[in-house]
Amino acid sequence: MKEQFPVYDICTISDFKQEDILISRFAPYLQSHKNLALPHKHTFYHMVLFTEGAGTHAVDFTSFAVKPYQIYFMVPGQVHSWAFEGAVDGYIINFSVPFFQSFLLKQDYLDNFQFFDGTTNHAIINIPTELHRQIIYLFEAILHESELNLKLGLDMVKALMLQIFILIARLNTADAPKSTANYNYTLLRNFQKLTNQRFADLKLPKDYAELLYITPNHLNAICKDILGTSAGEVIRNRVILEAKRLLITLNLSVTQIAYNLNFTDSSYFTKFFKKYTGLTPEDFRKTL
Template sequence: MKKEFPVYDICKFSYAQQDEIIIKPLAPYLRSMRKLHFPHRHDFYHLIIFTQGGGSHTIDFEKFQIKPYHGYFMAPGQVHGWNFEGDIDGYVINFSADFFKSFLLNNQYLKKFEFLNGKVQHSVVDIHEKDQSSVIELLNKALIEVESTGKFQLDKLRIILLELFFLIADIKGESEELRGMENHNQIVLRNFEQLIDEHFLRLRLPKDYAELLCVTPNYLNIICKELLGISAGNLIRNRIVLEAKRMLINLELTVTEIAYKLNFSDNSYFCKLFKNQTGMSPETFRKTL
């Protein structure tokens, strides 16, 4: 049987640095990770900002072209892999969920730092030329601090990274300001997506979420079609299928076991849903990995 694709914990990458946070130049980091399996998952937040090189980077089965001054932000559990071209360099930051636990539990911060929410559509940022020097300055400052042994090292690192995150949020927000302030429908949709992440293993029908959101199922469906072009039911099913894809990279799990883990009592129904959403069976998808 083929070896399963692993989920890596932050300790594997820590070496002499703190187990809670790792900040390194990208080129030597990649040389030390040559034996890393792809695709794979992490149990920590994983940020890469490229300053040179090319190729592609896949996050949750969606492919992006690598370009200098593109940043990629991955949350715990997301599947990713890469195919590099040329000389690659940049910066990598890994930090545990506990490192920023206070603001990661705060909805206001999560709204501001949407690139940390584990949604592929928010995972990539194009750093504008006018902001590149500011971003690099903060990254270099973090590199120096992570090698220090000061009493308040971790707190200083939190401050530096918060400044970086606010800068990245402002960069991403510039284009979004053209669409105007977030309206009520967008707030409902954002809350709906968050509830799906929390409850998709148990709640499968739009009416269940509409009740939690204090709206009607019809209104919830209208919002999804207006803002995303898909139905509320499809949004729920897409999240189930994403989790199925993440599990399918583990070659030691059978399709039946995956269906059970996803709370399907009928394996055939799971396979039918997967094929309806992706156009292929779980077995065929697994062969494409």
């Protein structure tokens, strides 16, 4: 493990630096960027479709088996690593945060897609057989378009990518809670966005409920109904996730991490971390 945890921006691994996007078949990408198999972060969005291969890939410390016709999505800031077995191939698209902003009037349009909410279990999707040909066609069309350098070519790439996003989003429609009002689901998404932004300084459900203009009981009921967990646990899990991300960087001391997460002192942070993970921060580092 390196002292400085690697964080990659789109320019360090893209041949299209001025356009904020990288499009490639996966096998040559992996061959060119073998160091990306080690734990690292991205400052950009990351989408991979596997068409062949095996092994594991880990997103935010949760490991998944690699399977053909599995697609996964990552948002900026997530921790990621690979451990492949044998040959692996597919497609990869990396794109920057502002890539779609000049293309769409609604700059937060990607927030509509659950797989871009930063929640690990939403980001890994197995594509059903009936969609294999359509998904492959779209990825091939994106690759082809990126090689032609025609007028409005990047706009065509964006339009094709949006087709993929919409097709994948439709797969999750059946999984949405039928009895939950759209209003409550919107509140939950807003709560999750707020926890991603304010987890360091807001630690109590009542703080988030106030920002959402609802009562703490209402917020807790929404989380229990849709997620099966309490609002307090959602906040704690986000704090623990960030603590794990920071602990990978060995040149940050536990005291510095506790300070970054607004704990009163490192001993309180250590007790908190061990209570919910079963490991002290130092022991967690030894597992990496």
